Amino acid sequence: MIARYVLTSACLHSGTMNLIQPLRVYLQGKEQVLLRDEEGETYEGRINWQQGRLEGLAAYYAKRRLGVND
Numbered sequence: 001m002i003a004r005y006v007l008t009s010a011c012l013h014s015g016t017m018n019l020i021q022p023l024r025v026y027l028q029g030k031e032q033v034l035l036r037d038e039e040g041e042t043y044e045g046r047i048n049w050q051q052g053r054l055e056g057l058a059a060y061y062a063k064r065r066l067g068v069n070d
Contacts, residue, residue: 007061009068015058019047023054035060
């Protein structure tokens with residue numbers, strides 16, 4: 001799945017991404033996911049359904065040197 005998501009400072013600080021509706025549908029029933037970046041490196045993500053977010057993205061954000069609104 002390829003999707004566009006605008007990062008907030010809260011996302012960058014916590015290494016998370018809010019579960020917007022398309023992500024909720026795509027990730028339905030999953031608790032963990034394996035994410036692959038553009039270079040083939042993988043990251044383990046955890047889906048926190050109670051808080052409505054995908055967690056474990058800090059290493060990816062740091063590697064790509066992402067900032068607010070990226």
